[in-house]
Amino acid sequence: MIDNPTISVQGKGAIHVVPDVMRIEVCVQSVFPDYQHAYAQAKDNSAWMVKILEYNKKPGKLAKNIQFDISDHLVTKYDAKGNITGHLKQGFDLRQRIKIDLPVDNVLANCIVKGIGKFIPDAQIEIGYSLQDPRPTQLKMLARAVSDAKEKATLMVEAAGCKLGALIRIDYRYQDVHTYSQARNIHSNSEAKASTADSLDITPDDLVMTDTVDVVFAIINL
Numbered sequence: 001m002i003d004n005p006t007i008s009v010q011g012k013g014a015i016h017v018v019p020d021v022m023r024i025e026v027c028v029q030s031v032f033p034d035y036q037h038a039y040a041q042a043k044d045n046s047a048w049m050v051k052i053l054e055y056n057k058k059p060g061k062l063a064k065n066i067q068f069d070i071s072d073h074l075v076t077k078y079d080a081k082g083n084i085t086g087h088l089k090q091g092f093d094l095r096q097r098i099k100i101d102l103p104v105d106n107v108l109a110n111c112i113v114k115g116i117g118k119f120i121p122d123a124q125i126e127i128g129y130s131l132q133d134p135r136p137t138q139l140k141m142l143a144r145a146v147s148d149a150k151e152k153a154t155l156m157v158e159a160a161g162c163k164l165g166a167l168i169r170i171d172y173r174y175q176d177v178h179t180y181s182q183a184r185n186i187h188s189n190s191e192a193k194a195s196t197a198d199s200l201d202i203t204p205d206d207l208v209m210t211d212t213v214d215v216v217f218a219i220i221n222l
Helices: 035-055 106-119 135-159 189-193
Strands: 006-017 021-032 064-078 084-102 123-130 162-171 180-186 207-221
Touching: 006 135, 021 035, 021 106, 035 064, 035 084, 035 106, 084 106, 106 123, 106 189, 123 189, 135 162, 135 207
Parallel strands: none
Antiparallel strands: 006 207, 021 084, 021 123, 064 084, 123 180, 162 207
16 A cells, blocks of 8 residues: 555646737848948937937837847858858948837837838837736736646546545746737838838737646545
């Protein structure tokens, strides 16, 4: 006879939540003849984002540089037979990414997108949706995950003619819960300048968030 039998169950908590943040990310990839021109353009891009936000009555500090990289622009060299013989430096690559989190508002989004198209060269724009504060949702998911584990364990032990006993252990490994959904890409300045409020009339889908816990219960033999 087995002493102190236990059952280990993984519980899963899932929740659907309506996003309350619209995220606009401006992506710039350009080639410049020298480092100084690349750096100056990056500074101009950041300055224009502040001006565009302030023109639309939003704080300029909402614009966050989340990527800013200037590196050698290398062109591959080939011989007469098409074999690679090396690389030749021809200027500098600028890779810049600016993130803005705003309330969900298609009219505001359109005004900002048109401003980006007009004033920031080589801009590509990604529009997505997220949560301002995901923590309350994460806590609900954990509670649901534990309840799910208990329901599963109860079902299994009762089917085996036993009774669920005391909780012995809960194991939780922190997971980076995904709270972002991409909705729209704008690929060029001309497309951004042609944007309308109707073209950005996007109804964001619910964010589906999940988390898991491992729970161990005692089994009471009847």
